[in-house]
Amino acid sequence: MGGTVSLSPIGPIVAVYTVASERARGEALAAAAVVGVCAAVVPMGASSVAMALVMRIENVAFVVVAALGGFGARMYHAYMEETRRRLAEAERTREELAARRVADERVRIAREVHDITAHSLSAVTIQAAAAERLIDLNPAAAKEAIADIRSVSKSSLDEIRSLIGVLRGDEAAEHAPAEGTERMGDVVSFLQRAGIEVDFDESDYDKAQVPAFVDMALFSLARESATNAVRHAHAAHICIELASSPLKAVLVFSDDGVGMGSGVREHAEGHGLEGMGERIEALNGAFTIESEPGRGCTIRAEVPLEVVHDDEHR
Template sequence: MENFLVNNRPMSPKDWGIDVALAVAALLFGCVQLMVTSSSLVVHDLALRQYLGTVNVVPDASVFVALALTTLPLVARRRFPWPVFLFVMVVFLGLQSSFRGLSLTMIGPAVALYTIASERGRVEALVAAVLAVGGLLFVDMSARTASLIFFTRFQNIAFAAAAALAGYAYRTHRAYVVETEQRALEAERACGEEAARRVEEARVRIAREVHDITAHSLSAVSIQAAAAERLIDRDPEAAKQAIATARTTAKDALEEIRSMIGVLRCDDVAETEPTAGTERMEDLAVYLRNAGVETILDRGGYDRSRVPAYVDVALYGIAREAATNIVRHADARTAVMRLTLDGSTARLDIEDDGRGRGDAVTPGGHGIAGMAERVGLLDGTFWAGNRAQGGFAVRVGLPLGGTGASHV
């Protein structure tokens, strides 16, 4: 019952002020309407005024008291919508025939009905509208003529219907605005989550790239430094060459890392060269040969012009990681790196005759796991494991994607 009597909604001082102003405005409007309709301002013809029974009709204090009873309760209309509506409607209908030649204004009951429709929903608005229309249809009127009674009754019913429809329309509009705002907030939150996910993916990708660069380059530097240490006494020229190679490798690695960091800068445009792709596969073969691994590079079945840039770059990154793992873990004598195109798939096969190794080759999840993750992001196929005849193999298949991909 409390839910029927009281509308549990917060009311600020501003809301109360608006309702007080509305109630006073409704009272003033009713007073003006009474004065105007009871004078000759509306109906000028004396004979017609005599026929309607509005000659020498002067509103007394009781009329204004009745009008106040149908308007001033609107102060509490939003806090107590049903009690206010029932009170002003009963007073309006009960006093409608009490004043000869005068009809109370419908403004108070119309505003109360509008409040129920806007605050309480469709069902309660329909019930209130039916009660109002039913009361207006059967209430006695103070007018003398049937035509005036019909006009007044029709006018009041039209006001009641318009008030109910306006209140329901406002409620629907308000609900639509709230839903739109919620959807906008959800969309903003989803965008924030998507941005956070992309940042995390970028962080993992950068960590993988830095790992690939440093692991590959430091392995090469370590090999050349060890060679220089062995040759420095008996072959100084060869030792110098090994040191120069180590220095060049370190310089290239620093430039790659600097370029990668430059991409992350927001306020400046990073000046970088295109990301390395399979055109640098020969560098990997040289890297393996310098490490003492006889390497065969087969690119006869591969056409870079048909391969999207992101696929070509991914293949080179995987090949670089695999080459680094061969040097660091395989203890191999020979290795084969093969690039081919198989229909709409680019394939990379790398094999060695080393001692084989487990899946978790590189600590920290940036070895085999990093290769598998890179392939998974491109919806490709990946396999890495020990060969039956000895050694280790990495096999990758990447789809070439749609025609809209950029090519190298």
């Protein structure tokens, strides 16, 4: 009894747990080592040497358990913090992805509306000008031009209604037949009514082996090219070639008009050329424009069908 000292291990054990859970691993190990050594050498108020040894071992074990518990609590808090960070990052990524999808959809809708209205309004303008010239000289021809205006306007209105139906989720509109290269005759007629000589060759084009959305993209490209040619090219002759193989589908649209300078796609007014490129590049295709002032313009689009088919099968 006399001269013996008995210390409670509770305080040091709590201190080890706190340091292990709050401080860096090196500091926690140092604190646990110091307290463990103290617990192993401090005199014990025991009735025998064996009992004192058991108490020392027990205290050291408590220190080790406290250190491990502190490490575990620190790791748990770090894990929860990382989980919260990842959830916040995933939420930000999801919002950014949704914003990009909305932006892409707006671009797609703008492109579709532009394709429909630009072509149909150009056709109406041409026929209206013809009717104005012929109304006194040839009333019958003027009447025919006005009938064409009505037909083109009705067709354009139907297309816009169909597009609005798709946007509203109208199932009938979503399953309605879409326009493809089977209507290339309309493009040729549009150019011919504008007084342009047209050579159209689709002898090497197999529509059956070309996916519908690729066929639609090529038709939209041809229609937009025809609209631009009538409005800006002042061409006398245009060649349109459609071709396909198991590897790719190709559209080439050439005119002998006034041509354009370098960087025409980047610096062109409006959204026609930009929309053409986006439409083809969205299908992993290549879109090129070759033109020089006074030497006409050649627009070429190639869409790889192997990539398209692979995407469909995934």
